Structure formats: structure tokens, C-alpha cells
Amino acid sequence: MSSDSQYQDLTQQQNAFRQPLSVWVIAFACVISFMGIGLVDPILPAIAKKMNATPSQVSLLFTSYNLVTGIAMLITGFVSSRLGTKWTLVVGVFIIIVFSALAGNSNTINSIVWLRGGWGLGNSLFLATALSAIVGLSASGAAKAIIFYEAALGIGIAVGPLxxxxxGSISWRGPFFGVSVLMAVxxxxxxxxxPNVAKPKKPIKLSAPFKALSYPGLLTLGxxxxxYNFGFFTLMAYSPYLMELNERGLGFVFFGWGLLLAITSVFVAPRLQQRYGTVKSIISVLSIFAVILLVMGIGSSVPVVIMACVVxxxxxxxxxxxxxxxxVMESAPVERSVASAAYSFVRFLGGGISPWLAGKLAEMFNPSVPFIFGGVxxxxxxxxxxxxxxxxxGIDSAINHH
Known part of the structure; x- marks a missing residue:
């Protein structure tokens, strides 16, 4: 890579972090929201033990959260175009505060599963709106704003398990109360x-996400x-059971995973996109991820293999x-919030089915099957x-144009 293009890359990343205060505020809330995803990872085996539940029962914590998040994505544009960006974010965060605190107070696996669903509703209102708000309020254009959003995502996903x-080493209830307190901040x-952001002149219809999915580019990405979420959530929801670590140990493994995720999402992805193009790069990295899952399947009885592969x-x-x-943001001629919601609806459906299915496949067959199925x-x-x-x-020229 020439020194000119390296300089351009560096400038692009620096620009991504020069943002108005409002964007930093949303990003801070994003970090905490994404911490909520990984926060429960280290306590999955502890919850299973305390409540005499199987991995597939405990994995319903992910299933209810992802299914409700995905389905509720369909109404986020409808709601945010009427409430406005600020108040949709505020309502979403408030719902997360209430349901995460209630989950921490629960005594049965079923009640936690249902309350995680309520948490998912808050999460969907917040996430779909946050991404479009960061892109809309950003001073640096869509591509750089997304790098900024992904940085927040990465930090949240890395710090959450830690x-x-x-x-979790104090009590399995700790992480739930932790999310509630941080979200209150x-x-x-x-x-x-x-600040208040102006509402769109035309409110978004309930049918908008479905219409957006009629665009072949967006449907393809969804x-x-x-x-690929079948692989992603098998890794998230099932691998903790095979590492034979305590809560703190699991936290460190997923911290390493999240740290690499944060670094590559900000510094490596834009370079690959510019050099090789979006489609070729996605095909390459997902192929390698599939191979990693197959290795996890083969080495499912060796904790060190599972730990190394996760990281x-x-x-x-x-x-x-x-x-x-x-x-996704450039794949259909619709509002970015609508594109994000339509894509997230399809994506989270995969994330809803896969955690439960991983636990079931392990119970029916053996611990290697979930990873092999995820890899396939x-x-x-x-x-x-x-x-x-x-x-x-035309996706690369659209991205580079912005």
C-alpha cells in the first residue's frame, strides 16, 4: 500500500472521530447498549447451574431478546418518525433500564426469558434509531459515521463480557443490574x-421496511x-459451556474477542473495502469464519481450542x-433508518433461532454439532x-462517493 493511500486511511479514521457532541452522546449510549449483548455471556453457565436449566433453556435469553428486537425493528421507523429521534432513543433506553432491572430481580429462567424480550423491544427502538441518528447528525459523511458507530459497537461488545x-463473579444478578445502572447514565x-432533531416531513409508514426488502441489494445483505448469524450466535450462546472457565475467565475470553472485533471494524474493514471491494471482502472473511466454526466443531472437547477460536x-x-x-446504508433508495430496520429484522430472526437451536443440537447429538451446523x-x-x-x-462506488 502506498504512503499516500496510508495517509488517506489515517485521515479518514481521524475524521470519523471528529463528531458533534450529540453524536458522542448517542455513541456512549450505543457502547452501553452493546455491552448488554455480551454482558450475559460469562454468566450463562452460572444461570444454568443456579436454576437447574439446560443450555438450550438458558439460550432462550438470547432467543427472546433477538426475536423481539428483530420483529420490533419493523415499527421503529413508524415510531421514530412520529416521536422524533431524541424521544425514541429516550423511550428505548428507559425500557431497557426497567426490563434489565426486573431480570436481575427474577428467580426463574422463564421470567428472565420473558423480561429479556421486553429488553429487546427497548433495544430495537434504540439501535435502529441510533445508527440513523449518528449517520444523520455526523459531520463526516455516512461511511465515516458508520466507522464511528462500529467503534462504539466494538467497545461495547469488548467491555460487556469483562x-x-x-x-457475575459476585452474583449472576450483577450484570443485569449493571446494565440498568449504566443505561440510567x-x-x-x-x-x-x-438536541432535538427535526422529525421527517413525511412520517414513515408501517409498510416501509417490507417495501425496502423488495430491493434486491438490501434483501441479499439481509x-x-x-x-451468518447462525454461526455468530452459536459462538456467543453455546461456546461458554465448553470452555470450563469461571465467570471472570469467560469475561476475559470474550473481552479478547470483542477487542479484536473493535480494532478490525474501525481500522481494517475500510482498507479492505477500498482495496478489494465490499462483496469480495465479505465473501473472504465469512469463509474464514466458517472454517473457524468447523475447527471448533472438531475440537469441541478441547477447551483451549474453543477459547482460541472465539478470540x-x-x-x-x-x-x-x-x-x-x-x-446496507447504500443498498436501497430509502431512508437509512428504514434500510437499517428492514435489514435488522431479517438478521435478528437468524439470531433468534440459532442460540436455542445450538443448545438443542448439542442435547440431541453432541457438542460438536452446533458448530458444524453454524459453519455450514x-x-x-x-x-x-x-x-x-x-x-x-454499484455498492462500492456508492460507498466511496459518500
Whole structure:
């Protein structure tokens, strides 16, 4: 790579972090929201033990959260275009505060599963709106704003398990209360620091996300994410049971995973996109992720193999996250919030089915089957993208233009 293009890359990353205060406030809330995803990872085995539950029962914590998040994505544009960006974010964060605190107070696995669903509703209102708000309020253009958003995502996903491990080593309830307290801080920031953003002139219809999915480019990316999420959430929801670590140990493993995810999403993904193009880069990183899952399947009885594979996968998942999110924003001629919601609906459906299915496959067969199944689904995602790549022919020029 020439020194000129390296200088351009560095400038692009620096520009991504020069943002108005309102964007930093939303990013802070994003960090905490994404901490909520990884925060429960280190306590999954502890919850299973305390409540005499099987891994597939405990994995319903992910299933209810992801299913409700995905389905509720369909109403986020409808709600945010009427409430306005600020108040949609505030309502979403408030719902997360209430349901995470209630989950921490629960005594049965079923009640936690249902309360995680309520948490998912808050999460969907917050996430779909946050991404479009960061892009809309950013001073640096869409592509750089997405790098900034992915940086927040990466930090949240990295720090979440670390904090979850520390709080979880005190009590399995700790991480739930931790999210509630941190989100209360974000709530105050949003309420008092974030400016009101003008509502769109035309309110978004309930049918808008479905219409957006009629665009082949967006549907292609949604389909790829649906399939690769089977691998992603098998890794998130099932691998903790095989590492034979305590809460703190699991926290450190997922911290390493999240750290690599954060670094590559910000510094590696934009370079790959510019050098090789979006589609080729996604195909490459997802193919490697599929191989990592297959290795986890073969080595499922060796804790060190599972730990190493989880951490290494973060490198490739970080690249993939940024590439797909950036492409989604340019893949259909609709509002960015609508594109984000439509894509997230399809993606989270995969994330809803896969954690429960991973636990079930392990119970029915053996611990290697969930990873092999996840790897095959990721490869199907690669195949789906390769077959439909013509629908994303202009995506790189659209991204680079912005």
C-alpha cells in the first residue's frame, strides 16, 4: 500500500472521530447498549447451574431478546418518525433500564426469558434509531459515521463480557443490574445533552421496511446476515459451556474477542473495502469464519481450542460487521433508518433461532454439532452472496462517493 493511500486511511479514521457532541452522546449510549449483548455471556453457565436449566433453556435469553428486537425493528421507523429521534432513543433506553432491572430481580429462567424480550423491544427502538441518528447528525459523511458507530459497537461488545465477568463473579444478578445502572447514565445524557432533531416531513409508514426488502441489494445483505448469524450466535450462546472457565475467565475470553472485533471494524474493514471491494471482502472473511466454526466443531472437547477460536473469530467478525452495515446504508433508495430496520429484522430472526437451536443440537447429538451446523449456515450465506452479487454491483462506488 502506498504512503499516500496510508495517509488517506489515517485521515479518514481521524475524521470519523471528529463528531458533534450529540453524536458522542448517542455513541456512549450505543457502547452501553452493546455491552448488554455480551454482558450475559460469562454468566450463562452460572444461570444454568443456579436454576437447574439446560443450555438450550438458558439460550432462550438470547432467543427472546433477538426475536423481539428483530420483529420490533419493523415499527421503529413508524415510531421514530412520529416521536422524533431524541424521544425514541429516550423511550428505548428507559425500557431497557426497567426490563434489565426486573431480570436481575427474577428467580426463574422463564421470567428472565420473558423480561429479556421486553429488553429487546427497548433495544430495537434504540439501535435502529441510533445508527440513523449518528449517520444523520455526523459531520463526516455516512461511511465515516458508520466507522464511528462500529467503534462504539466494538467497545461495547469488548467491555460487556469483562464487566459481566466481574459482576457475575459476585452474583449472576450483577450484570443485569449493571446494565440498568449504566443505561440510567445514558438516559440522563440523552435527556439533557442531546438536541432535538427535526422529525421527517413525511412520517414513515408501517409498510416501509417490507417495501425496502423488495430491493434486491438490501434483501441479499439481509439474507447473508440471517445465515451468518447462525454461526455468530452459536459462538456467543453455546461456546461458554465448553470452555470450563469461571465467570471472570469467560469475561476475559470474550473481552479478547470483542477487542479484536473493535480494532478490525474501525481500522481494517475500510482498507479492505477500498482495496478489494465490499462483496469480495465479505465473501473472504465469512469463509474464514466458517472454517473457524468447523475447527471448533472438531475440537469441541478441547477447551483451549474453543477459547482460541472465539478470540480469533473476533478479527473477522469485526471486518464483516462494518462492511455489511456500510453496504446496507447504500443498498436501497430509502431512508437509512428504514434500510437499517428492514435489514435488522431479517438478521435478528437468524439470531433468534440459532442460540436455542445450538443448545438443542448439542442435547440431541453432541457438542460438536452446533458448530458444524453454524459453519455450514455461514458457508450458505457466502454462497447466497456469491450467487446474488450482481445486485450489489454499484455498492462500492456508492460507498466511496459518500
Amino acid at each position: 464487566l459481566g465477568g466481574e459482576l 445514558a438516559f440522563l445524557f440523552l435527556l439533557f445533552v442531546m 439474507g447473508v446476515a440471517f445465515l 480469533i473469530s473476533g478479527f473477522f467478525l469485526g471486518i464483516n460487521n462494518t462492511l455489511i452495515t456500510t453496504a 449456515m455461514v458457508l450458505l450465506g457466502v454462497l447466497f452472496l456469491a450467487v446474488r452479487r450482481k445486485h450489489l454491483a
